[in-house]
Amino acid sequence: MHASTETLSIREAPALAKVREMVMGCMQCGTCSASCPNAFAMDYTPRQLWRLLLLGQEQEVLGSKTIYLCSSCYTCTVRCPRGLPLTEAMHALKRLAWERLPQTRSRAAFYQAFVEHIRIYGRVQESALMARYFAKSRDPRLPLSFTAAGLRLLRKGKLHVPDASHKGMLKRVVDAAMPKEGRT
């Protein structure tokens, strides 16, 4: 089901073209990069990312850390003088990276865990969601990095055994919206 990472498959081409179209009007003014609170940690700034995308460098774009360091704050979107939907483009690139660059999938572990989780529970059960995320990430250091935070939450009675009363509530909608393969 995965296209080669070198060429666009027929199925994926329109999706990528759509993201390109979103940023077609970019005039490289750099407002987005200057506005982005996370640009300091990105490998390409948002402005560079749009440039690469317009130059057809999909490999670079989809393989970049930048798309995962976007925290969806919409600052670039409201400031872009061309009115481009930049945050939406970031989300679309995350979806494309999942499809086209399987080797980067571990970066999307949290998002995938989230969808699987609500498909089962209907509402977010925070403790169970984190457990699922830890399992998906397969990184033994990850749960440890949450230990201190977890203990504070536990002491305040903020960690719960999952409430199963809404189990399955969203299953039909999730399954109707997403073909099985997309869910992994």
Next chain:
Amino acid sequence: MKYAYFPGCSLMESAKEYDFSTKVVMELLDGKLRDIPDWGCCGATAVESVSRELALSLAARNLAIAEKALPGIDVLAPCSACYLNLRRVQEELPKDRELMQSVNKILSVEDLVYSGSVSVRHLLDVLENDIGYERLGAHVQRDLSNLTVAPYTGCQVLRPYRVFDDPERPQVLAKILKTMGVNVHPWGHSSRCCGASLLANHRAVGLEAVRSILEAAQGADCIVTVCPMCQMNLELYQGTLGLRIPVLYLPQLMGIAYGFSSDFMRLDENLSIPSTFLESMTPGIHAENFNNRPEGR
């Protein structure tokens, strides 16, 4: 005034005090909240990174239920991420017939239809525009003029849709706080992103966002926010960062101003509130008494 209430998942779990204080304050202000039956997750920020159709459908499902079960009244969503997801459906679907159709096709598995008739409102919007400052101020019982508060609005309630406040220089939260009689901490961080979604995936980067906000808030007695993600992020890592400041939900502070005890407003359920701060919540005690203390519990 009646509202179809959408608490969202966080308000049922880690942010129960936000749910409770919202209900207390709204009741006092004659706002009647009716639960949307069988509401489900709105998709948060995560689902859009997996499937846009699913994200829109999850949010639209809740609006479709509200339209059917509680017709003719606005939806009230206190959580900023829920608000944005529900609002996006209201903003985007009616102007894109194809998208509307595909979402409704998905919803048809539950015999639901989203028609676009319902309006989605955030708590700040309702307080400012439906209740109004005059009535907000009329209930104030306690003198909080010794308290300086940093108003933290966050990002998703303001952006990308400009609905009731400036997306970059928000005023409404500060205005409500002033109406409660507190001083407003002057800062430029009210709409700066707290990095919420990064704290699961990219801890170090998210922590920088939290640090910059907590640093800018130093000098205030507390931060007040309207989003469960912001509140948790800003409190949970204070120890790691060595920066202490209580972070309250707006309706918790309103309840205090309205004369309820800090116990009743469940301030002890927040993670970051030293007992000295709680003790100070009686009239006449100076703000300095609980400022810059180490963790009090």
